[in-house]
Amino acid sequence: MIEVVTASAPASDAPVVRDGAVAPSRHRRRFRRAAQRLARILFILWGVASATWIASKARPGGEAVAIAGGPGTTPSPEMLEAIKKQYGLDRPLITQYLDYLRHLVTGDLGYSTSQYRPVSTVIAQNIGPTAQLAGSAIFLAWLIVIVWTLLTVKRRRPISAIGSGVQVALISLPPYWLGMLLIEVFVFRLNWVPAFGATGPRALILPALSMALPLAGFIGQLTRLGFETTLEQPFITSARARGMTDWKVRTRHVLRHAILPGLSVTGFALGASFGGAVLAESLFVRQGIGTLLLTAVARQDTALTVGITLSVALVYVLANLAADGLYLIADPRMKAES
Amino acid sequence: MTAGDATATRVPKVGERFVRARRWLSLPPGVIVSLIFLTLVLAAVIAPSLLTSTQPLEADPLNGLAAPSLAHPFGTDASGRDIYGRLVYGTRLSLSIAILAILLALFIAVVLGLLSGLGGRVLDSAVGGALDIWFAFPTLLLVIVIVATLGAHPSTMVIAMGIGAAPGYARLVRGQVLSVRNRPYVEAAAVLGHPYVRVVVRTILPNALRPLVGVATVGVADMIVVATSLGFLGLGAQPPSPEWGAMLAAGRDYFSTAWWVELFPGAVIITLALATATVGRHLLLSSEGRTAS
Numbered sequence: 001m002i003e004v005v006t007a008s009a010p011a012s013d014a015p016v017v018r019d020g021a022v023a024p025s026r027h028r029r030r031f032r033r034a035a036q037r038l039a040r041i042l043f044i045l046w047g048v049a050s051a052t053w054i055a056s057k058a059r060p061g062g063e064a065v066a067i068a069g070g071p072g073t074t075p076s077p078e079m080l081e082a083i084k085k086q087y088g089l090d091r092p093l094i095t096q097y098l099d100y101l102r103h104l105v106t107g108d109l110g111y112s113t114s115q116y117r118p119v120s121t122v123i124a125q126n127i128g129p130t131a132q133l134a135g136s137a138i139f140l141a142w143l144i145v146i147v148w149t150l151l152t153v154k155r156r157r158p159i160s161a162i163g164s165g166v167q168v169a170l171i172s173l174p175p176y177w178l179g180m181l182l183i184e185v186f187v188f189r190l191n192w193v194p195a196f197g198a199t200g201p202r203a204l205i206l207p208a209l210s211m212a213l214p215l216a217g218f219i220g221q222l223t224r225l226g227f228e229t230t231l232e233q234p235f236i237t238s239a240r241a242r243g244m245t246d247w248k249v250r251t252r253h254v255l256r257h258a259i260l261p262g263l264s265v266t267g268f269a270l271g272a273s274f275g276g277a278v279l280a281e282s283l284f285v286r287q288g289i290g291t292l293l294l295t296a297v298a299r300q301d302t303a304l305t306v307g308i309t310l311s312v313a314l315v316y317v318l319a320n321l322a323a324d325g326l327y328l329i330a331d332p333r334m335k336a337e338s
Numbered sequence: 339m340t341a342g343d344a345t346a347t348r349v350p351k352v353g354e355r356f357v358r359a360r361r362w363l364s365l366p367p368g369v370i371v372s373l374i375f376l377t378l379v380l381a382a383v384i385a386p387s388l389l390t391s392t393q394p395l396e397a398d399p400l401n402g403l404a405a406p407s408l409a410h411p412f413g414t415d416a417s418g419r420d421i422y423g424r425l426v427y428g429t430r431l432s433l434s435i436a437i438l439a440i441l442l443a444l445f446i447a448v449v450l451g452l453l454s455g456l457g458g459r460v461l462d463s464a465v466g467g468a469l470d471i472w473f474a475f476p477t478l479l480l481v482i483v484i485v486a487t488l489g490a491h492p493s494t495m496v497i498a499m500g501i502g503a504a505p506g507y508a509r510l511v512r513g514q515v516l517s518v519r520n521r522p523y524v525e526a527a528a529v530l531g532h533p534y535v536r537v538v539v540r541t542i543l544p545n546a547l548r549p550l551v552g553v554a555t556v557g558v559a560d561m562i563v564v565a566t567s568l569g570f571l572g573l574g575a576q577p578p579s580p581e582w583g584a585m586l587a588a589g590r591d592y593f594s595t596a597w598w599v600e601l602f603p604g605a606v607i608i609t610l611a612l613a614t615a616t617v618g619r620h621l622l623l624s625s626e627g628r629t630a631s
Contacts, residue, residue, distance in 0.1 A: 169608075176570045184594060278478065278571070279567055279570070
């Protein structure tokens with residue numbers, strides 16, 4: 001146990017063979033696991049696509065009315081007829097559904113009725129800034145979590161209490177309110193960062209921070225709990241007995257265990273950040289998927305709404321896959337066990 | 339706690355009250371403060387006129403954006419309405435949206451969790467697959483799309499937030515049901531000849547739901563933040579209404595000249611979220627037999 005735990009490098013390709021008999025079938029098992037994972041991803045994507053399709057069909061007023069301008073408008077029956085014909089809405093539902101899936105597979109998400117361009121083009125232009133924002137938010141959140149955990153967990157009583165209290169407070173912070181506070185202080189009072197609408201890394205700091213702080217509270221709580229339980233493990237005592245300093249014990253041994261629970265929710269958090277980016281983007285007047293979504297729903301642009309939903313779901317699935325991979329690197333035991 | 343229990347066994351009747359008082363005092367100070375604040379919030383829900391003499395929609399255009407003073411402790415908004423009074427009157431709407439949303443989420447979660455935990459392999463994997471798909475929609479995005487599709491209204495907010503928060507609770511309930519259903523006391527209830535439905539409703543469900551009380555209380559805090567986020571985006575309750583998110587959204591443009599317009603509603607939201615989260619965490623920890631560190 002201790003051997004595996006203290007091994008510093010993520011087991012390279014050197015097989016962790018426990019008994020010889022297991023080795024021959026390892027490749028086949030690995031292949032089967034990969035196939036299962038792929039099947040699950042495809043299933044989730046299919047489900048997401050189908051659920052959004054059903055929702056877009058079931059919306060009140062019907063799709064044709066939405067294209068014509070929404071429930072507030074009163075299009076003539078001839079106009080609705082024409083729209084139905086143009087968008088193929090007069091065909092049987094099953095044909096429409098299969099057609100929709102076929103188009104999705106080829107990356108064709110339809111035509112945006114509010115941007116007057118193909119949905120895939122619109123999303124491709126807007127997903128970059130959101131990815132930057134969500135990515136930096138996750139990165140910042142982890143940075144804060146690691147520093148905060150190393151410094152405040154299981155220290156003298158007031159320090160630990162403040163450390164944990166701050167984390168609870170961070171979780172409850174509404175991100176938009178935090179953002180407004182940051183703008184007021186750093187843009188208007190101190191003039192440290194450029195105001196709204198600017199681009200570049202300097203303009204990224206505040207919106208990313210407004211998303212990162214609540215996230216740091218969330219991940220931090222899991223990490224804190226992991227850190228506390230790990231500090232009580234026998235191998236920590238043995239490391240201390242070998243004369244390791246407290247700081248080294250914390251950074252070399254404990255941290256690696258403590259980040260695992262947080263790591264396993266990071267994929268989820270990244271997906272949520274793509275959804276949550278809408279607040280930061282709206283507040284900081286940034287281009288991105290979030291503001292695009294607000295326009296899409298306001299203009300009843302079904303194709304664009306569906307497209308954005310699907311891309312965020314895709315990001316979620318891929319992020320989870322990546323987080324699982326990172327988990328394996330941080331915890332080689334999983335590789336040996338499964 | 340243990341010392342108090344010992345007193346109770348030695349002097350059962352006289353000590354009873356003493357033990358109860360000790361138990362209240364042994365609550366962490368954070369939980370006590372939170373409970374006091376929540377009592378005030380409850381008062382604002384039941385009888386807002388007790389806490390303020392102003393009316394939430396009473397405008398005084400000549401006194402717009404007045405700084406906090408004795409007459410208006412939190413200042414006034416752009417139309418000269420008393421912000422403190424509006425916050426008090428908005429409590430009922432904001433809080434009931436959050437609580438109803440959590441109840442809806444729990445209801446969906448219990449149905450799915452029971453189906454999945456007791457319904458056999460086929461149902462379990464069907465529900466599991468549905469939850470996998472459900473999870474791929476981030477809560478806020480799902481809520482925005484549903485509210486925008488159905489129209490912005492407190493009732494659609496409840497539906498959207500309930501649907502958005504349900505999958506997380508459903509997974510929890512499923513796990514709980516799975517861990518509870520094979521416990522000896524469930525077996526005992528079955529052996530005693532109780533009908534299956536009774537065993538599920540009276541024995542499995544209450545035990546499976548116990549840790550959920552704390553989780554759901556923390557969830558109310560999340561829902562308050564989500565609901566006010568919607569208000570902030572203009573997708574929640576609409577402006578003249580004193581709903582907290584709508585107040586924040588309306589004050590957005592005045593923040594740099596009149597900080598109180600944003601600061602106080604935000605501070606109330608945070609305090610309420612913190613208080614519910616603190617109480618919820620305490621409930622959660624004590625249901626697991628631990629105490630907060």
